[in-house]
Every structure is written in structure tokens, then in C-alpha cells.
Amino acid sequence: MAVTDNGQMRGAKPPIRLFKNLSAKIAALPMILTATVIFVGCSIWTIVHSFTNSRLLPKLNFVGLDQYERLWGSARWVQSVENLVIFGICSLIFTFVIAFVLAALLDRKIRFENAFRTIFLYPFALSFIVTGLVWQWILNPEFGIQAIVRGLGWQSFTFDPLYNADIVIFGILIAGLWQGTGLIMCIMLAGLRGIDEDIWKAAKVDGIGTVKTYLLIIIPMLKPVFVTSLVLISAGIIKVYDLVVAQTSGGPGIASEVPAKYVYDQLFQRQNLGQGFAASTMMLAMVVVVLIPYVYLQYGGKKND
Template identity: 45%
Template sequence: MSVSRKKGIDYWLPKLVVSPTLVIALVFFYGFVLWTTFISFTNSSFLPSYDFVGFDQYVRLFMNPRWLNAMWNLVVFGVLFIGICMVVGLVMAILLDQNIRAEGAIRTIYLYPMALSFIVTGTVWKWLLNPTVGIEKFVISLGWDSFIFDWIIDPDMAIYTVVIAGVWQASGFVMAIFLAGLRGIDTSIIKAAQLDGANLFAVYTRIIIPSMRPVFFSAFIMLAHIAIKSFDLVIALTGGGPGNSTDVPAIFMYQFSFQRGQLGIGAASAVIMLMTVLAILVPYLYSELRTPKNG
């Protein structure tokens, strides 16, 4: 085999191996994103239609009370889910960073929920929060007859049960991210601060945590992405109920697109969800990929 032919094989073989994955990604991800965006500007109902109606579907979407309710639920769930996961994950990471005994076992216990799917998590917590068989019944059986914990059937409190289940699953993952960030801090800086008389609390609050800003941003991006796509957890836990009290945009999009025959509105809601993700992701990518200016 000639040298030039060998170089040609070495050049083209990796591209041939990667090309099927590239084609699949282009067609089944970016292609369908473009198709969904186009459908959102048409009067599609049960089947796709190619009659262009401009922004009519978006106007109808934002005049729909159920969509506004779903967006509000997403705000409530997202703020609480992200905030509590960040706090709990940070606290757990700081505790494990103290080189405690059985750290490996404790870390495994914290991380175990993330190995489960959100369907499993939702199903388990649906049983635990059921007033007739779960936590409420157990506490009453211990003699506390006046105990009531019926959030899952209370329209005003049901969204918070989704927060509980989500935090239980995702906080261990956040802990792992923060722990990796803590272990990457230069120990000489910490020792220097301790020699200057700084206590452990001051070291963490004034030196370590501020230096972990990129880690916090990465954790925020991942949690926000999970929150926006919160479909399987809500479906398994509450089904969007009672009524529409735990409805979220992902459920709205699925039901209007595939159950109610309003494909145009469903596509418009999917585009809004995509724009929400991009609004979070693009600033992160910009901050990570921008090259520092010289001089």
C-alpha cells in the first residue's frame, strides 16, 4: 500500500465512522427542530398543515389560561427545585469534604437516587405521599391521630410534592459536582488563610465558595435543563393534577400535540420551551468558550 493511499485512509476512515451519527443528529434533532418551528407558524391541527398563519398560534398559546398556569408552575417548581438542590448539594459536599469516615458509602447513598429514572422516583413518591397508604397513614398508626399530610391531593400544595421528589433525586448529583469542585481547590490557599487566623466558616464563605463560581453555574445549567423538561416526574407523581395544579409546559405540549389534535399550538409551546433552554444555555456557552483578550 502506497504512503499516499494510507494517508487517505487515515484521513477518511474516522469521518466515515462518525458520519452516521452526524447524519442521524442532523435529521432527527436539528431537522425536527426546524420542522417543529415551521409547524408552529401554520394552522396544523390533527395532521400537519402547511398553510402559513404567522404568529397566530403563539397568540393563541399565550391567551390560553392553561399555558399561563403551566408556565407559572414551572417557575415555582424551577426556583424551588434549583435553589434547594444547590443548598442541599453544597452542604452535603462540604460535610464530605471534611474527610469523614465511610465517605465512600455515604457518597454512594447520596448518589443512588440519581441512578433511578424520574418515572421510578415519581411512582415511589406517589405511594409515599398517598394519604391512605403512605407517610400520613404511618404517622397516624404511631398514635398521632391529628397528623395530616395530604399535599398530593391538595391543588394548592401539589406542586410542592413535585419539588420534594425532584430534590430527593437530583441533590446527590449536585453534591457530586460540588465535591469535585471542592477537591479541586488549591489547598495552599486554604492553609495560608488558616495561618492568618481565618476559621473554617470564613475559609468556605470568603475563599472556597466564591472561587467555585463556574461550578455553581454548571450545576445551575443542568438543574434548569432538568426542570424545564420535567415531564416524566410530573406524569408519574401527579399526572398534572389535581385538575391542572401541577401542569407544566412539557405536559401541555404533549397533550395538545398528540391528544387534543392542536398540533400548531403544541409546536408553538415546544418552540417556547426550546427558547427557554437556549436563553439559559447560550450565556453559559458564551462564558465558557470565549477567548480571553490579550494585553
């Protein structure tokens, strides 16, 4: 039997596509089964029971859209969604801006870069509960920033965001930025370090300033980095819970409620499974809304290439 130039036997049947990389597929089976059974199965189970009047125990007593009507008729849920929108928009903007500025500064190969990178990334190593408790003390008006500034002589200075219903979500935002910005900074720094130095040299030869180089050349090249950062930040926003519980427990009143806390309270404190499942389903819808742009940005444009 003749042999072709690439070493294959002429006339031999090509290997069946299903059996290509068989060992890798077998190794991935536990992960595939886990994702299918636990994630997909539990998601379907939750969605189905969100249309029931389950209380302490789940039961298939369907009541249509009653749970969703009660959900969106609840002032607490509406407040939690509003807080999530405010927290999410501010978190996305400030995290991207602060992380990129820090990454750009570190990319200039400054002195003590390793020390600065460690300092900025260190908060991410802490749990959100620890971060929340730390910032609860820092923002406490009796012995935090307000007390320190007043001790320096500015007696009229007021800074108590966690005790002011109008701005309490921004107090939580401060802790969230401190916790998560370092990770996004490191991701962006890795992206910047992957850019060829010749691009910077060419920009300098053409007389393009540093700011314009970042805006017109570098940032467009970092699209995959920004997409990854967007997904990570968005996932953290949607599931934010620990910071709220540690700092305010949803107070003052319901001023700092978030959807994840609403779901927890309905499922485990009020034993209202149907309402908790409906809220969980809405959170799942939020995740899908985040994933659709990600999938489009990652794979949608490749068909046109």
C-alpha cells in the same frame, strides 16, 4: 533545505488548518451530521409548523401568530408556566444549597464516606417514573407519611401535598430534589477535591474561619462547577414530565401542569400539532435563555483576559 530549531523545514509551507487533526474531525462527522440534521433541522421544522393550523397531520397552511395567541390565552398553558417557574426557582436554590452542604461535609473525609456517597447518588440511578411512583406512595395520606404520624398519636397532623392544589407543585419538588441532588453533590465534591490543600492551610494561618473560607475563597474558585451544575439542573427543570405524570398526571385539575406535559397532550392526545409545535417552540426559547448565560460565563470573559 535548512532546518529550524523546532525541527521544521525552513521554507516549507505550514499545513493547511483545515487538515489539522483530520482523523479526529472525520470521527466527529457522524455526531456533527446528527446534530445538524436532526436537532437543527427538526427545530426549524417545528418552528415553521408552529405558524400553521396543522391538526392530525402537518401542513403548510400558515395562520400567522394564531397558535401563539391561543397558547398564551390558554389557562392550562399559563398555569404550566407558573408551575415551572415555581418549581425551577425552588429546585435551583434547594439543589445548590443541599448539594453543596453535603459535598462540603463529605469533603471533610468523614467515616463511611463511600457508603454515604453511594446512598446519596443512588436515587439518580432510578428512572423518574419509578421515583414519582415511590413518592406518590410516600405522600399518600392513607398509607404514607400522614398515616404513619397519625398512627403514632398525632391525629390532627396533615401532610397531603399531592392532593392539595395550592401546594401540589412542592410535592413534586420533593421527589425531584431526592432524585437529582446526589448527582450535583458528586459534581461539587469533585470540584472541592480539586482544590489545593495549601489554600486551606493558608486560610488557617491567616485566621480565616471555615465558613468565611468557603464563602470568600472556595465558592469563587468553583465557578466552572457551578456553571455546569446550573445547566444540568436547568435542563432537567425545563423538560420535567415523568415526575408529574407518575405522581399527579397534572392534577388536581390542572394544578400541577407543566409545559412538557402540555406539549405531549396537544401532540398525541388532542392531535393538535400546530398548538403542540407552538408550545414546543416556547420551550426551545426557554432552553436558549438558559444557554445564553452559560455561553457567556464560559467564553465571554476569556476575551477580556
